[in-house]
Amino acid sequence: MKRMEFRNTYIGNITIAVKSLFTGMRVTLREFFTRKITEQYPENRKTLHIPERHRARLVMPHDENGNNKCIACGLCQQTCPNGTISITTRTVTDEESGKSRKVLAEYRYDLGACMFCQLCVNVCPKNAIEFSNEFENAVFDRSRLIIKLNK
């Protein structure tokens, strides 16, 4: 007769069960004494930690002269699944060369329709737009969610 493996026997079953139960209890005991991750939000505004990659709203960074990097290519508008972004352009003629080119007139972003997929940021060839951590965006009127990003 083949000898039964120890862990398939009655006693072996109990031994393994008890051992695994204590493993589980050790895990939860450690959890009991760790620092709690709950953020007490309105009170801890000053020390609030928000992960850097958190996507709260779309912004267009401007340098100190008020210039942005947008070339009005319209890729972000095309790629947005929700039609959140609408770009209006105007044509300016370069005085020296006489060539005309498109520049950004208005970059409108509808925060209420955005689903924060980050496709617009990924597709932008100039890294002109990015997501910021400013998350307190509640307003009383929906029309105020439509934001003009460029200055």
Next chain:
Amino acid sequence: MLDFTTITTAIDRFLHSALPDWAATLTECALVAVCVIAAYLVFAIVMIFMERKVCAAFQCRLGPTRVGFWGVLQVFADVFKMLIKEIIEIKDSDRILYNLAPFLVIMSSLITFSCLPFAEGLQVLDFNIGVFFIMAASSFGILGILLAGWSSSNKFSMIGAMRSGGQMISYELSMGLCILTLVVLSGTMQISEIVETQTRGWFIIRGHIPAIIAFIIYIIAGNAETNRAPFDLPEAESELTAGFHTEYSGMGFGLFYVAEFMNMFIISGIASTLFLGGWAPLYIPGLEGFNEAMCWIPGIVWFLGKTFFVIWLMMWIRWTFPRMRIDQVLVLEWKYLVPIGLLNLLIMTICVVMGWTF
């Protein structure tokens, strides 16, 4: 050590001098009832709050923090919410049994509660078969649960009640075996005497291996007795909704809830009485100064400290393990806990007979 018998006999003497005998006894009964119910409710509130906080801590959360300082008023807010809920009259339900069931459950847990020795002399029911009485009184809570399932005229309630009944009756057995093991060690069934003997060392230390095995089985069976996870089979949202109390609303449900929590307190109280010495302070033979110092801590602090430690242990178990299927629950009881309990009883008897205990 502070002895409560002096206070109780003083009150007794005062009442007997002021009133005729029958009136004095009646007043005493009323006083005791008021005290027991008040203590019951206070402990229920403490327990519910503790459950929330401990559960939160095990899940790396903070728990309630908004209502009152550190969330202490949360339980009161819950009770008010429950009180203003509508009490539904179920069509085709057995009106009398339906309304009676929660009171049966709460009655059984109240009677058991009054058997607990809170401190020296601070015990309502104390007679020579005390442990036996606790077992009997705690079993008839099952009757309330079965009636609740039956009278709701809801098949899911009925199935939930049957599951609950089957589980509680099964686990009563291994619980009884564990208690019996300790009765063999102590040689008495009177609760006050059991505690008295433990002033010279707690039973879990004096009974060593069999007592520790009995303690572990008792904690497992106690978790199953109170229908808490991992044994919360009567409540299965997907199959049976809330089990036997599906059709109850408002305070009817509240009574079941409170009784469930207080049963946990009672189970822990019995565990601390039988295994950890009840109100008896820590005693280490040979260290006279240490023992003297321990005796300065009042018995009620010892009792509540140990009881809440056991409650914490049960909550730890509850928030660690996933729940089991009904067949696994019964297999665990009948194929594992009962045989081990019986064997353990035998070992304990041999130990006591041969004098291998401390």
